[in-house]
Amino acid sequence: MSDFTSNFWSVFVTAVTLGGIIACGLLLWMAGRKKVAATSDNTTGHVWDEDLVEMNNPLPRWWVWLFVITIVFGLAYLAAYPGLGTFAGKLGWTQLGEYQNEMDKAKAELAPLYARFADMKPEDMARDPQAHAIGERLFMNNCAQCHGSDARGSKGFPNLADGDWLHGGTPDKIRETIAQGRTGVMPPMAAAVGSPEDVRNVSHYVLSLSGSPHDSLRASLGKSKFSACAACHGMDGKGNAALGAPNLTDDVWLHGWGEAAITAMINNGKTNQMPAQAEKLTEAQIKVLASYVWSLSNSGASPAAAQ
Known part of the structure; x- marks a missing residue:
């Protein structure tokens, strides 16, 4: 109320x-x-x-x-108890308080289980069958809704099973992303690029960087206009992990492929958010989850590979 x-x-x-x-x-x-x-x-x-x-x-x-x-x-x-408008009740009970008590109780009961992984390196944790199973369950409960049960994502949601990482794919970077979240912003760049034809030309130049089908004449005309994009993506188009700017020279397209998709991105920009999980998961859970996610893109880092 x-x-x-x-x-x-x-x-x-x-x-x-x-x-x-x-x-x-x-x-x-x-x-x-x-x-x-x-x-x-x-x-x-x-x-x-x-x-x-x-x-x-x-x-x-x-x-x-x-x-x-x-x-x-x-x-x-x-x-x-609450029930009469804004009257809170003499016992001071709230749904949020009840939820927090249940979460604290569950964390206390699980603490001895996670204590086993406290001094374990991420690489060793990824190969540990118990840690891997716990990490998989944490992923299914907290990450699969966006990234999919196979972690391969979909349009707008990164594939976590390949080697393409916007902010870096080390265990520490993955742990940082899970804990703090990420907000990716691609500002509208049409005004900086030039006319609508210039935007189309840059789109074809971007396609050419990855060897995708493109109009070579338009790509050559768009190369000079790409300087407006180079501040984030670099003159070679290989991106910048410090900024979360994607590599434009590979075949990974988070928000769609082709002239129309790239033109729309240049004209309209894009804001994408990965929510922070630090308030939802404990530090120990984030550590185990990060090791599991890291193992998805490192074929040798799994219990099966270790065996």
């Missing part, structure tokens, strides 16, 4: 909740006081379908007390 800018809804929810409980109590009290005149055969005189009659039997005492207990329990619950 704290997201509301006024206290109207808090008051409304409180009134409806308490009003409903009070109404149930009044209904129970009124029903208990009302006496229905019974006939000699203990019926109310109401008849349906010719022979279906209503007996004049009061509710059993235990049933009445169940209603009373339910009302008292509801009031006690609302006093102890």
Whole structure:
């Protein structure tokens, strides 16, 4: 309820909740006081379908007390826990606090398991069957949603199973990426490149760098305009890991291949984000996960290879 800018809804929810409980109590009290005149055969005189009659039997005492207990329990619950608008409850319970307690408990229980890997080198950890299995499970739970269960990614999500790394593929760099996240920004460059024809020419020059099909005449005209891109990608187009600028001379295309895709990138730019996981995973979990991810692009770094 704290997201509301006024206290109207808090008051409304409180009134409806308490009003409903009070109404149930009044209904129970009124029903208990009302006496229905019974006939000699203990019926109310109401008849349906010719022979279906209503007996004049009061509710059993235990049933009445169940209603009373339910009302008292509801009031006690609302006093102890959140439920009346912005009132937090006397116990101070919150969903976030409950979640954090469960996470802390789970981390404490798993700490002895991860302690075994504390002094292990990433290369050795990648070859350890237990660490590899844990890293795989961490990957499935936290990374596969974007990068795929086979870690080969898709359009806009990097392939982690090849040797192409925007920010570097060492275990330390992978651990840094997982912990801190990454924000990749390719600014719109059309104004710096020139006219729409210049943008098309640069697109063909970029295609030529990787040996992809291209118009050689347009590529030759776009070479001089590529200087606007060289600040990040380098004059040779091999990129810059310090900036996260991709290598344009290989056949890896994160956001699509071809003249249309490259032209759209130059005209519109692109912002891509890898969310930080440091608040979600412990340092030990990130270390194991980073070793597993590193092993995906290093064929000799796996338990199977070690055997």
